[in-house]
Amino acid sequence: MKDVTLLNDGWGLRHEDAVLPARVPGCVHTDLLAAGLIPDPFIGTNEHEVAWVGDRAWTYTARIPADTAHERTDLVFDGLDTATEITLDGEPLGRTRNMHRTHRFDVTGRDGELQVHFTPAREEADTVRKSVGDRPNVYPAPSQYIRKMACSFGWDWGPTVVTAGMWRPVRLEHWSTARISQVRPLVTVAGTRGRVEVHLAVERTAGGTGRALTARASVAGVDTEVTVEDGHALLCLDVPDPRLWWPRGHGEQPLYDLTLTLSDGDTALDTWRRRIGFRTIELDRTADEHGTGFTLVVNGVRLFARGVNWIPDDVLPSRITPERYRRRLTQAADANIDLVRIWGGGIYEDEAFYDVCDELGLMVWQDFLFACSAYPEEQPLRGEVEAEARENVVRLMPHPSLVLWNGNNENLWGFRDWGWEPGLAGDSWGEGYYLGMLPRVVAELDPTRPYTAGSPWSGSWDHHPNDPAHGTHHSWEVWNRRDFAEYLDSVPRFVAEFGWQAPPALATLRRALPGEDLAPDSPGMLHHQKAEDGNGKLDRGVERHFVLPEGTGADFDRWHYLTQLVQARAVAAGIEHWRSHWPRCAGTVVWQLNDCWPVSSWAAIDGDGRLKPLYHELRRLYADRLLTLQPASQGVVLGLVNQSATPWRAEVTVRRTTADGTVKARVPLTVEVAARDAVRAPLPVAALGLPEDGEFLVADVDGLRAVHFPVPDREFPYPRPQFDVRVEPVTGDPDTVDVVVTAHTLVRDLLLQPDRLAPDAVADTGLVTLLPGEQTTIRVAGWPEPDAGPARAALFCVEPA
Structure with a gap:
């Protein structure tokens, strides 16, 4: 052996x-x-x-x-x-x-x-x-x-x-006679039968040349063996009635041990083991009246992908442990995420990453590693690129969570829009990789999965690479130049990147910038902001809605809260709009889930692993059932999304109310939403009326709430927020308490920042809007000395301008 x-x-x-x-x-x-x-x-x-x-x-x-x-x-x-x-x-x-x-x-x-x-x-x-x-x-x-x-x-x-x-x-690998040099398991499903075609490659020593060896494979109680005469063999296993692997939220994730043993007579020479899953994956790119679709289809079921982009979790990637992968990916699953895109400027992640995705039902979109650059296609790079692609396709293909190969990040777009084309003057820049080599490698080695040439990519040069009506789209004009309300102006077929920045948690900043008087423009804050004019964009995003705080101390605390609030609201505006347009829009992949160091960024989880308000908002936005109120050309639209497997008879109550809590009109609505469907229903303006000065709309159903304020916050006459706070111990758990907040006025976007209570404290709730007389309970773990005074100091909400 x-x-x-x-x-x-x-x-x-x-x-x-x-x-x-x-x-x-x-x-x-x-x-x-x-x-x-x-x-x-x-x-x-x-x-x-x-x-x-x-x-x-x-x-x-x-x-x-x-x-x-x-x-x-x-x-x-x-x-x-x-x-x-x-x-x-x-x-x-x-x-x-x-x-x-x-x-x-x-x-x-x-x-x-x-x-x-x-x-x-x-x-x-x-x-x-x-x-x-x-x-x-x-x-x-x-x-x-x-x-x-x-x-x-x-x-x-x-x-x-x-x-x-x-x-x-x-x-060091010590071996005799022969070893297993490569295994490619092609896993397919047809009707009620699964099939595993195990393509085996063997390397021999001089003494092993010409020997008849035996290869045995086993999966799900099915065994087979073949004689290996030369360097290759094919073993086929037909599995009756395999349980299907599903993305999270759509079913279970059964995994089967596939084992392969290479023997010389009764002497075992080498073994290979992986876990596999049975499922089918297709990418529907059918043209229709809206353009060209981009819809993932798993086991025959069309999915709206609830995704996030993933970057290396540490700029020193050798420090990323299996436990860290599991913690971060479990956080993703707990936020109702079902797809993780591994971005092309990072790495092919360790086996432990994909193992966890297999177990949790997180679909993996895998970029080949090209990002934001024109790549030469000459040697010595060309040979390295092909060898790298071949090795990693074979390494990763056993994982059922892997659903898509993607050629590059933004390079097809860059060639067309970023001034590359004239400057290259015919020189190679990567097109031969994305439209030639890589699809050829995938078709040869892993024909069970779809390949797309890039993100964004419209499917062909007949359309602009970032055309929202065709294929995948990256939406960056909003963060860079516009207000997030402009997400509502279009319905891309699949939004593979979009997002909004915010600083990390306060405890993260204090650890990374010890002794600094924190201010938006303090030296450390600026150093830990790598985006071009990043703070300028943050400030402009806030100013469109609020009076911009300036300086240190309480002003910084307010700026910190408002920038995190705007990040959550911006992403919410996009996802609420695009999810409600399913099946025309078939997915959103937020930029980004994680950070590789403490920094102001688009992440939902900061570089120290602390949760931003965006994380909690993603959990709401990506839940199976989502209720939204969205402005439309004529009035307001009620959006209901039902990604669960059962129909939803939604008994919605919509109220038009004033800032002081007076209800001006109340309308009950019954909306039927089929399983895996979405409905956009105009509100009955005749019965409800539209909000006038100092009024807003509230919709409630089955514990879900949506609000619509017709003007920016700085123009709305908010009352001075008043609320009571008490802290209650949780029986049987001395490190966990409930922070109970009772509102006496309208309290919009209440947020408890748990790291202000203790660096390792975690809250189970993000932004909450309360009407007068309402109450919410926020559970906090990891707070050793609970007290109502610090709890109140850690609470923030929208205040009058």
Whole structure:
């Protein structure tokens, strides 16, 4: 049987005249941090203090033992970041230039000092650039000339921390006769039968050449075996009545163990195991009266995708553990999210990421790793790109959660709209990857899944790449230039990116900016804001609705609350509108779920893992049933979305009320909403009337509430909010309390910021609007010294202008 020796320990990192202890997986930054030689790049402006690390060459060393019990020993690197020269006792083993691939070297019978020398990433990229010529890029760093996580060079939400190191495991594999070199399981469903076609590739030693080996496969109680005469074999397993894997909210997620054993007679040589799921996935791109659709169809059921974009959860990705993946993805599932798009400027995530998605029913949209740049198609990049794509398609295809391959992020759009086309003057820029190589690789290796050339992408050059009527659309004009109310002006077929910024939680800011007098424009706040004119856009977003606070202290607290409130309202405006237009619009993918460090950004979960108000709003917006009030060309529309499997007979009460709580009109409405459907119903203006000065609308049904204020908040005559607060212990849980708020006036968008009570405190509720006499209970966990006074101080709401 193949033996594996992990090489996690015993590494040294050469620094100056010393050799520092090094951890694998890890990187230069984590090793220097552990040695106390660099400050934390996440704190203050330390990003600048560690910039030198990415511009220096580094060498890792370890001793490896020889093995005499097997015919062959391979040294395997699961992830080298990025350009390396590898030697063993001074003799070259090979060079690498791709962070996203596995590298394997034959070290049979050899031992001694192993050295892995890392060339600075920018130096490698500049060498390639000189060879292939300049290409345009949204950012100044040369990320398109090296197969490395692009956002390590910085992004509009991330720091510039250019990593180097062995960021995934290293091991020695000792084997004899033959080993399993590749397994491609094609999982299909036809009627009531599932089928698994296991495509096996075998590598042999010289002694194993020509031997008749046996491959046995098993899944769901079905077994089969074949004789392997050469380097390839096909094993087919037909499974009667498999339970189908469904996205969360649509059914269960049964998983089956698929095992494969390669044997020489009675001697087992190698094994391979994965969990698979049975389901079908299609992408409906049918043309209709509205343009060209983009609808995911799972097991024959058409879905509205409730999605979020995912970036690497740490700019030092070797620090992301399986437990961290599970925590973050469980948070996504708890917010009723059912699709996670892995964005093309990051990484192909670790196996643990996709395992959790399989278990939780989170569909995965996987970008190939190209983002916001023109990519040369010449060597040495072209060969690396194809090898990377082939390896990762095969690695990830067992996962039922993976539903879509996507060629790139925004590069087709960039070619057409961002001034690239004339400057390129015919030079290659990536089109050959997205419309040629990548669809060919997917069709050959994984024909069970759809492929799309890019996001955004209209489906062909016959339409603008970002045409909202065709395919996927990225909506960024609103955040960059317009008010979020303008989301209501169009109905894209699928909104793959849109969002709004806000700062992280206060406790996150205090940890990242120790000792700073926080203000919107204080030095640390500006450093932890990477978007072009990011704070200017935040301020303009607030000013359209509120009087803009300025300065430190209470003014900063108010600015902090209002920017987070506007973020939640902006995303809500888009999702409420687009979900109510199902099936014309078939999905929204919010930019973004997570952060890679503490920063003002579009994330719903900040860089320290704290929940912004947007997170709680996503849970409401993505619930199976959603109630909304939306302005329309003539009056107000009541939108009801029912993504559950049962019809919804909605007995809605709509009130027109004044700021002081006086009800001017009340109308009961009965709306029938079929399962997996949405209805937009105009309000009966004759019976209800439209809101006049100082009036607004409230709709309630089955514990859901929607409000509509006809004017910006700064123009509405809010009363001074008055409410009582009491804190009640939760029986049997000493670390959890209920904060009960009773309103005596209209209290709009009440928010408890739990990190103001204790850094690790968590609340179960986000924004709440209360009418006079109403009460809400907010459960807070992790608050060791509960008291009504601090609870009141941690509560914010809309106040009169």
